[in-house]
Amino acid sequence: MRKLIYFLTMIVMLSSCSDDFEYVFNKTVTERKGEAKTELTSLLTNAEYGWKTTVVVGERMTAGSFYCFNFAESGDNCGKVDIDNGIEKVTSEFEVVHEAGVLLKFTTRNKLLHWLIIPSSMFVEGFGLDQEYIFMKEEDGKLYFQGKELESKLVLEKASKEDLVMENVKANYERMKTIMKSNFKVLSITEGVVGASESDPFYVIFKSPTLLHLLYPDKKDILYRTEYTLGDKNYYDWDAAFLFTPEGVILSKPVVIEGDTIDTFILDDNGEFAIANAKFKGKIIGADLPFFAAPATVDTFFNKLLVLNDETTRGLRMFSTNTSSSLNVLLFDVWENGMSPTFDRIFLVREYVAPDGTVLGDGFVFTDFVDDTYAFIPAEYIKLSNSEFRINLTGGQVISNMEGAVKRIENDNEIKELLNKICNKDGWSMVLYEGYWENTNLYEVMLYNKANPALSVTNVFQIKD
Amino acid sequence: MKKIYILLIISSLLAVFSACDKEDNLLDKSVIKVNRGYFNELDEWIYKNLTIPYNIEVKYKWDDGEVINTFHVIPPKVEKAKEFLEAYLTIWVKTYEAEAIAGGNPDYLQQYMPKLLILVGCPQYNSNGTVTLGLAEGGRKVTIFDIDNFAVVKSGPTSTAEDIKLLKKKSIEKSFHTLHHEFAHIMHQTKFYPDEYKEICKGSYTGNWTDIDAITANTRGFITPYSMLNENEDFVEIVAGILTNTFYTNTSHLLEMPERDENGLLTGNTVSREVSEWDLVLHYWGVVFNEDTEEYELAPKAIEGLDKFKKKLNIIVPYYKNNWNIDLYSLQRRIERAIDDFVGIENS
Known part of the structure; x- marks a missing residue:
């Protein structure tokens, strides 16, 4: 037994330093x-x-x-x-x-x-x-x-x-940039959503991003977020960016409707981005006038928003958050043309009550920097449809508590040009978004002049319950 | 038989001793491949202007081994890295070198300057909402963040070319704060400053410096809130303060300011004086503009705070002169001239 142990010990010792593992790969x-x-x-x-x-x-x-x-x-x-x-x-x-x-x-x-x-x-x-x-x-x-x-x-x-022929990618990018510059851009779905058809499409709205354009200003042309309403429920998504491929466009943040995904678009024979995902038919389109009308839009606008008349709010202030809007240019010309008195704000109003309590009715109100000053120009508001209206100057007497205001309004060419454009016969197309936040009703109004959609107004009303 | 066992044991022991002695022939060529990497124009510039003369290695390409991996950072734009490094050479390296040579300590810079410079394109965003703009490790390595914004200034629509140059001068001046700060750490780690220094603001140092505003820091004897972290940070912030407030150190500038009497109190009058930017730091020490009364006011204990600060200055400036032959105020002037040259301002 002892011999066997000695023998085995020797075998173990002799083999213990064998470095064969180093050569498993034949390389260091x-x-x-x-x-x-x-x-x-x-x-x-x-x-x-x-x-x-x-x-x-x-x-x-x-x-x-x-x-x-x-x-x-x-x-x-x-x-x-x-x-x-x-x-x-x-x-x-x-x-x-x-x-x-x-x-x-x-x-x-x-x-x-x-x-x-x-x-x-x-x-x-x-x-x-x-x-x-x-x-x-x-x-x-x-x-x-x-x-x-x-x-x-x-x-x-x-x-x-x-x-390597990448011209198509660039062309798709340019095409989408043009669509996104429109006042209204939507994914128009004609098949795949209950009730959607060619005559009554289901719209997913592409809106401006809320944050990403501030973090990536050089990418603002390719950023979007989507919103849509299904039944009584509104669906909002976070900011995202488009991807451009030789075939078309991909949404980095897909639109998901009732569990089905839409994220891929290919350029069709009409040069439009058509949905490539199974189940759906539709395309991305843009236009400068609204595609869609919310129920009772004009009624709410006429009967709720334009009649506001208190210390801080008088109807709708004519102003656009789009700094390049031609309306802002016209307003600036009126404000800066050197004629007296100065008009810094112009409102669309209905049932206007002057600061002295006189009921003046429907029209335009011009103000200077002082809150209780006004110049009132009578006008009538005509509903054309649920989402369209027109404004007509009645030719009635201009009323003001500002010295020289009546004379200025009668003689100022910039004011005449502004009123002519606002009161043109084609009228206005509008969109009204309603929301609710902390006991406050929020109304986002967007007006687009039908003859010239670049003439636009955007404003938000906050009305406490 | 016993002899056989003994022989077997001896032979097996010999075998054990020799078993690990592997005598592979060494190759006459190293098997280790040193990857020099792709050398572009900037790499060549760095090699010629910083590595050969000053033994500095610069990393501006992505190397995750050189940054803290719990933070997400990116390499700088190559053109901004080049702009920063050119400024680093003329505004930081050359000025310290010239001052050291003038003081009779020609090896100073080569001996002590950080040998590894890491450039990062963005700030390091910390979880407490602060950002880190510079880091130093053991006197060898310095990391400079936010290189993409080096010398980037926002000018107004009416800004003239001269206005833009001045804005750029200010921006560049501030950009080197981190390097002055970190280099000062190497100095005090190599030769300790006098212990009396630690006594001046004893009891005021705090880890909660982020909760303290600049004026409160002043009233407690500190140049910045960050100085309040500990004695060493206090020391290096003062050095960096002297070397980053360099405007008008070569030609003083006439400015209107609230008048202070011989006791340091505000008289309520305005006075015009020829001052440098550093003079202004001391003049406005603990001074607050009250927006309601539209008047300058002195924060409580501002004078005591300034007194403590001057005591520290009176230790730091001689410390640099006596230990390193560096005159901080002379270096201040050299830095201003170098920045002027860099941005194209006629030397003041």
Whole structure:
């Protein structure tokens, strides 16, 4: 027994330092790491037409882009990468390193990737795109990566010669920019939502973003948020950005209606962005006059909002939050033309009661900087439909408690031009959004002159219960 | 038989001793590949102007090993990194170097300056709502954040070219606060300042400095709220304060200001005096403009606060002169001239 123990001890001792494990791979760790890096670098740089991908990132607020990458090695596993999103083309530097796996790093700043990465005080991780990616696998000719910090996904697919013709992307971008500049832009759905048809479409409204345009002012043309009403319920979503592809447009924040998703649009034969998702039919359209009328819009406007007449509110102040509105230009001309007295505000009013208690009726009220001054021009308000109306000057006597006001109104060309445009025969088309917040009814009024939709008024009324 | 066992044991011991002695031939070439990376124009500029003469390594490309991974940051725009580094060379490196040479300490800068400079494009956003604009580690590495906004100024529609230059001068002056601050840490860590310094504001240091406004900090003898964190931060904030309030240090500037009497009290009159920006820091110490009365007022204990501050100044300035042959006020003037040159203002 003792002999056997001695023998076994010797065997163990003699074999204990065997370093065969070092040679399992026939290569050193350094060599294997180098090979792994070289392999990924070769994959990246040897694609004849480069790689393409579409990324969508973000949670509450989302964005993304279509990219074509063309990697060129210049140095050991590093070099330059041309990045093209079809609208702009930039060059970045890249590096392939080995840490916990093989990593692709975009090492220098480039505006096409980094706008989805850059943090801000309100958005400390940006949209959530990574700047270095762990190489996960190559499958079906695609390279799969996972972001090292934020775990964003990047799937590179070999680009074809046709993919490099990016004019379509730019054209789609320009087309969408034009639509989004319209006063009204909607996703008009004609099939897939209960009750929707060609004659009575279901509308999802594209509205201006609430926040993202402040954080990314150079991207304001491609930002949106959506709203729609289904039954009694309003559905609002967070800000998002469009993605432009050679085929059309992708919504980084899909529209979800009763569990069904709409996010992909392709350019149809009419040059319109048509829904590509199954079940739905419809398209994105824009116009400067409203498509849709809320019930009793004009009645509420005439009988509730224009009759307001207290210390702080007199009907509807003619003003547009759109600084380039031609209405603001006209108002500025009236205010600044040097004639006396000064009129700083103009209101549409009904059942107007002057500060001295005199009932003056329907018309326009001009004021200067003092609250109890006024100049009243009689006018009549004519309902044309639930969402359209016209204003006619009655030719009645101008009444004012300001010295020189009547004379100015009768002789001032800028005032005449303003009144003529407001009172043109085509009238106004309007939209009225109603809301409720902390015992207060909120009314957002948007008026568009039918002859010239650039002549517009936007105003918000807050009326306590 | 026993002998055989002994022989076997001896032979096995020999085998054990020799088992790990692996005599692979060493390659005549290193197997370690040093990745020099892709060298662009800016890399060449850095190598030629900062690495060769001053042994400084600059990292402006993404390297997550150089930033704190709990924060999300990005590399700077390459053109802004270049603009910052050119300013760094002329406004920071060259001025300290010239001052040290003039003081007879020519090796000062090469010996003590941070050897690794990390540039980050954005601020580091902290969970308490503050942002970090600079960090130093052990005297070797300094990280400068928000490089994308270096020398970015907002001018008004009526701003002239000269107005914009002055705005830029002010912006650049402030940008180097972090570097002055961090370099001052290296100084006091290398040679301690006198212990008397710690006695002057003893009891006023606090970790809750974020809750304290600038005027209150003044009344307690501090140049900024952050100075109140501890004695060392207090020390370096004063040095950085001297070196970042450099306007009109070469040619004083006539300004109207509330008059103070010989005891430091406000007389209620206005007086015109030729002052530098640093003089103004001291003149307005603890002074508040009351928007209701539209008059300047002195915050309670402002005079005691200024007195404490001047005692600290009277330790710091000689400390730099005696230990490092650096005259902080002379350096202040050199920095102003360098910034003027950089933004194209005729030297004051």
